[in-house]
Amino acid sequence: MEITGETDLFYIVGTPVRHFRAPILFNDYFASCGHNFCCTGLNVQPADLADALSLVRRIENIRGLCITAPHKIAAASMVDLHTREATQAGSVNFVRRETDGTLTGHNLDGLGFLRGLKGSGFDPVGKRVLLLGAGGVGRAIAFSLAAEGVTRLLLANRDTAKAHTLAAEVARATGIKAMATGTGALPDLSDFDLIVNATSVGMGGGGDMPMDLTGVSASATVADVVIGAQDTPLIAAAKRAGCSTMVGSSMLKPQIELSETFLYGTAKG
Structure with a gap:
């Protein structure tokens, strides 16, 4: 890669960032x-x-920019325009600088996760899903x-009110059967085809589940959005139970590919 005065600059914004290897993948x-x-x-x-x-x-x-922890939600209130995905998520993880200096916020977490899931061999159509986490x-x-x-979506969150709010929004927007519960009142897990951890629990190698x-x-299939050098405790437990798994890094490459269209293609704010 040769950097010149004509090079487009792109930054992954977060803290800390020293451990990031994503710039290599982007470049x-x-x-x-x-x-x-x-x-x-x-x-x-x-x-x-x-x-x-x-x-x-x-x-x-x-x-x-690529916006990462802990800024995704705060950035949503600081950009000038939002894509539909950013509005639904209430958070921003990609930002495009327009020629007039305005900033358009986008969210590729959902689309990236979906591509990663399909790439792992799981087709969500008609499936029953338990999703932990109602943040961005x-x-x-x-x-x-x-x-x-999906035919059934149960949203679980420590703040049960947030889960109920999200379930109502999803049901209203898509017409599917979305329900909510607290993380301390989970039903029989055998009822689900896909279990997703969309919380930060398990980050940092502390052994938390x-x-x-x-x-x-x-x-x-058990999926975890937490990215680490090794399997998270949840993924390790899922493998021991004989489940298929999707690790957090599986949703990163699809987001990089999708971001190219957003930054250089036809995606509109």
Whole structure:
């Protein structure tokens, strides 16, 4: 990769960012698409996010941003335009700088998860799903799974009110049967074809589990959005139970591919 004055700059904005290997994936993929493009990390503290986005508005050779923890929800209130996916998720994980300096926010968590899931051999059409987490990632995944045609979606969250709110929004938008519960009142896991952890539990290698997999069917698929060098405790437990699994990194490559269309293609705010 040769960086010149004509190179489009792209930053992964979060904190901490030193451990990120995603810039390598972005740079390799965008180079393969023929773009003069350079991605690197930008370590931004929460108190400085608004200033960072204000600076991006004024720098013409910044193509866009990937927004990661802990900024996805805050960034949604700081951009100028939103795609439908960003509005539904209530969070932003990609930002495109328009030629006039305005910022369009997008969310590819749901679409990336869906592509990763299908790439892992699971077709969600007609399936019964238990989804843990009603934050930005959980919201994005819930809408994508519902739109894809799951027959039953149970949303579980520590804040039960948030789960009920999301279930009502998903049902209203897609017409599927979406229900809600607290994480302490989960039903028999054998009733589900797909179990998804869309919380941060399991991040950092501490051994924490977002839920007990007792009773899960060996024919079920268990997916975790947490990305780590090794299997998360949930994925390790699922493998021991004989389940098929999808690791968090499986939703990263599809998002990189989809972001190329958003940044250089026809996706509109």
